[in-house]
Amino acid sequence: MAHWQGERIVQLAGSKGACSDCSLFSLCLPKGLDDEHVRRLDEILQRQRPLRRGDVLFREGDGFRAVYAVRAGALKTYTISRDGEEQVTGFHMPGEMIGLDAVSLGEHPCEARALETSTICEIPFPELEELARAIPDLQRQLLRLMSKEIFQDHEMLHALARRNAEERLAILLLNFSERFARRGLSATRFRLPMSRSDLSNYLGLAPETMSRLFRRFQEQGWLHSRGKEITLKEPASLERLAGHCQERPCGRPTLSGPSSAD
Amino acid sequence: MAHWQGERIVQLAGSKGACSDCSLFSLCLPKGLDDEHVRRLDEILQRQRPLRRGDVLFREGDGFRAVYAVRAGALKTYTISRDGEEQVTGFHMPGEMIGLDAVSLGEHPCEARALETSTICEIPFPELEELARAIPDLQRQLLRLMSKEIFQDHEMLHALARRNAEERLAILLLNFSERFARRGLSATRFRLPMSRSDLSNYLGLAPETMSRLFRRFQEQGWLHSRGKEITLKEPASLERLAGHCQERPCGRPTLSGPSSAD
DNA sequence: CGATGGTTTGACTTACCTCAAGAACAGTGG
DNA sequence: CCACTGTTCTTGAGGTAAGTCAAACCATCG
Numbered sequence: 201m202a203h204w205q206g207e208r209i210v211q212l213a214g215s216k217g218a219c220s221d222c223s224l225f226s227l228c229l230p231k232g233l234d235d236e237h238v239r240r241l242d243e244i245l246q247r248q249r250p251l252r253r254g255d256v257l258f259r260e261g262d263g264f265r266a267v268y269a270v271r272a273g274a275l276k277t278y279t280i281s282r283d284g285e286e287q288v289t290g291f292h293m294p295g296e297m298i299g300l301d302a303v304s305l306g307e308h309p310c311e312a313r314a315l316e317t318s319t320i321c322e323i324p325f326p327e328l329e330e331l332a333r334a335i336p337d338l339q340r341q342l343l344r345l346m347s348k349e350i351f352q353d354h355e356m357l358h359a360l361a362r363r364n365a366e367e368r369l370a371i372l373l374l375n376f377s378e379r380f381a382r383r384g385l386s387a388t389r390f391r392l393p394m395s396r397s398d399l400s401n402y403l404g405l406a407p408e409t410m411s412r413l414f415r416r417f418q419e420q421g422w423l424h425s426r427g428k429e430i431t432l433k434e435p436a437s438l439e440r441l442a443g444h445c446q447e448r449p450c451g452r453p454t455l456s457g458p459s460s461a462d
Numbered sequence: 463m464a465h466w467q468g469e470r471i472v473q474l475a476g477s478k479g480a481c482s483d484c485s486l487f488s489l490c491l492p493k494g495l496d497d498e499h500v501r502r503l504d505e506i507l508q509r510q511r512p513l514r515r516g517d518v519l520f521r522e523g524d525g526f527r528a529v530y531a532v533r534a535g536a537l538k539t540y541t542i543s544r545d546g547e548e549q550v551t552g553f554h555m556p557g558e559m560i561g562l563d564a565v566s567l568g569e570h571p572c573e574a575r576a577l578e579t580s581t582i583c584e585i586p587f588p589e590l591e592e593l594a595r596a597i598p599d600l601q602r603q604l605l606r607l608m609s610k611e612i613f614q615d616h617e618m619l620h621a622l623a624r625r626n627a628e629e630r631l632a633i634l635l636l637n638f639s640e641r642f643a644r645r646g647l648s649a650t651r652f653r654l655p656m657s658r659s660d661l662s663n664y665l666g667l668a669p670e671t672m673s674r675l676f677r678r679f680q681e682q683g684w685l686h687s688r689g690k691e692i693t694l695k696e697p698a699s700l701e702r703l704a705g706h707c708q709e710r711p712c713g714r715p716t717l718s719g720p721s722s723a724d
Numbered sequence: 725c726g727a728t729g730g731t732t733t734g735a736c737t738t739a740c741c742t743c744a745a746g747a748a749c750a751g752t753g754g
Numbered sequence: 755c756c757a758c759t760g761t762t763c764t765t766g767a768g769g770t771a772a773g774t775c776a777a778a779c780c781a782t783c784g
Contacts, residue, residue, distance in 0.1 A: 279620055282705065287620040301616060303609030310616065329602065333595055340591065346608040347565030353615035354563060354572065358541055358549040360622040361666030365772070395730065404623030406773055411732050427731095427781085443544065627740070658763065668741055673764050689749080689763095 237335050244327045251275075251314035257298070260311045264302035266324045270294050273318020274393040277310045278401075288402040291315070291394060293379055300346050315393040360404050368403045369413045370441035373423070377432060388432040499597050506589045513537075513576035519560070522573045526564035528584045532556050535580020536655040539572045540663075550664040553577070553656060555641055562608050577655040622666050630665045631675045632703035635685070639694060650694040 248271065251257060257268060260280055270292050277298060278288045289310055292298050302308040303325070332339040359368050381387035392399070400410035417423050422438060424431040432438065510533065513519060519530060522542055532554050539560060540550045551572055554560050564570040565587070594601040621630050643649035654661070662672035679685050684700060686693040694700065 279616060281620065281624070285624060287616075287624055289616045289619060301609055301612040304606040304613060305610075309613050329598075329605070333598060333601060336591075336595060339595060339601065342605070343591070343608065344566040346605065346612065347563055348567075349612050350563040350608065350615060351566060351571050353612060353619065354541060354549075354551045356619060357551060357615065357622065358543065360619065361663075362543070362547060362549055396732095397730070401623075407731075408733085408774080409772060412772095415732080657761095669763075670742085670765085671740060674740095677764080 237331075237338075240331060241335075241338070244324060244331065245269075245321050247322045249320050249322060251318045251320065253314055253316050255314045257312035257314065257320065258308045260308060262308045264299070264306050264308055264325065266322045267297060267299040267302075267328065268312070269321040269323060270296050270298065271319040271321055273320075274315045275312050275318060275320070276315055276394060276398055276402075277312045279310045286401060288398055291398075291402070294383060297345055297349075300349060315398070365403070365405055365409055365413055366416070367441050368405070369410070369417070370438040372399070372403060373430070373432065374435070374438055374442050376430075377435065388435065390430055392428050392430055394428075499593075499600075502593060503597075503600070506585060506593065507531075507583050509584045511582050511584060513580045513582065515576055515578050517576045519574035519576065519582065520570045522570060524570045526561070526568050526570055526587065528586045529559060529561040529564075529590065530574070531583040531585060532558050532560065533581040533583055535582075536577045537574050537580060537582070538577055538656060538660055538664075539574045541572045548663060550660055553660075553664070556645060559607055559611075562611060577660070627665070627667055627671055627675055628678070629703050630667070631672070631679070632700040634661070634665060635692070635694065636697070636700055636704050639697065650697065652692055654690050654692055656690075 249257070249268075251273065257275060272294055274294075275292045275298060276288055277290045277292065278286045280286055289301075292312075298312055298320070299308065301310065328338075328342070332342050359371055363371065376390065376392060377387045380390045396410050396414075397407040400407045403410070405413075414423075414425050417438075418425060420434075420437070422432070422434045424433060511519070513535065519537060534556055536556075537554045537560060538550055539552045539554065540548045542548055554574075560574055560582070561570065563572065590600075590604070594604050621633055625633065638652065638654060639649045642652045658672050658676075659669040662669045665672070667675075676685075676687050679700075680687060682696075682699065684694070684696045686695060
């Protein structure tokens, strides 16, 4: 499977400090690492890549060498079926991880593309594996991270298989709300970095349906949307809709994204 | 979340030898382990549980202590939403793994139930983690296993979001065909251990639709089905249907189940 | 500025769901 | 071995949520 090397981001920003907000790093800290470990972790987190909107981080079929942590911006990952059709498999916000689905095949089964100007940390996988062996907490964290992604995919399966369009959108909006809130941003006013068609694709709907849904939600007074800017005015109503989907009585995010913390 | 301890399978069959066909074990062997490692691996794979049709391996919310490898029989895993609705998240055949989605939460986010008389290996997770640290190949295998599950879930997302009912069934049938073949069984004649409603639930369809699909496929001469017994008569036709979904030109299983090998 | 691609809106179609009623099947106990 | 009973499966009729098509609208950007 050949790729256009031209479009690829080859340049690695060499210098600058480690991204201390990267998930693996921050997650390990609280567990208490000794200086030597911090230093080594720091070392492999050095490299950063700047991406502009539309830039490709990796293509389907690319050899798997590293996983990536989003520092700033946002990316989407998507598979491409033989007829060229895309299926968005996830949106990735700061602090979240990309590429874990490539470990088993040894190549990336999906493509990752920046939705806006983004910076990401490249974490070479062999080094990470090696280090995980030395640092039990890191190994555990890595396993947790992957496990969480499985768990979230299962919630998404549930949403796609059992929920109607309205419920899916409600789930998604609350999911993003929760992810923004976790980063210390507003849970009710935020900017969705992806297009409506990316959203609709992710939710297994037609773009037209997505558009109609936003209008309906707005008519109900549940939210205000102006382009990508969203203001949730009645989160409770959305929760009522999404509620059916929640696996637990309350509190736990229903469809929390591929975030790093757990 | 309280459970009926009564229905739980508490008894652990003590004695008998390790299950040498369990995925982790068999997967590590080819990589060449020394005797000591084999012995230790053997040790934690000792315990087996016999399950009868309908028996519950673990419930949603159960504390996470171990992962499980299917030795014989078949199980399904499913989440339960607040309104009591089930969503089947996977079918698990011999050599495949259950419970990896529980690592991050520390409790099982889904329920596992035997579809027929089954025996499974319980693999205590702390011991497994510990051993993975000592045996690099095992660590890698574990990461691969989880990565593969993510990858497969993404294929399933694609199927649910972008494929119609016929295509989904074709994909599923070929998937099972491939899984049976891998175990050395016939790829064209097999017995699906689950009910039509489990199948339909998994594929995000109504049971009635499933029934109609089987009839249609039979009318087309693509297969013969008598209850749970399936005979694929024109796999090529099914492949043509499912083909749209394949991520790669050919060869690779489209929606291969949570199997151990890769 | 015009070109391009994303978004909205409306009219129409359809794949799949729902409901309901039989038919086949699988246990269970006599 | 055969009724009996509760499931699961099948089949049909009819409804509807969401898709498709097509056109207008609107941002963004060279």
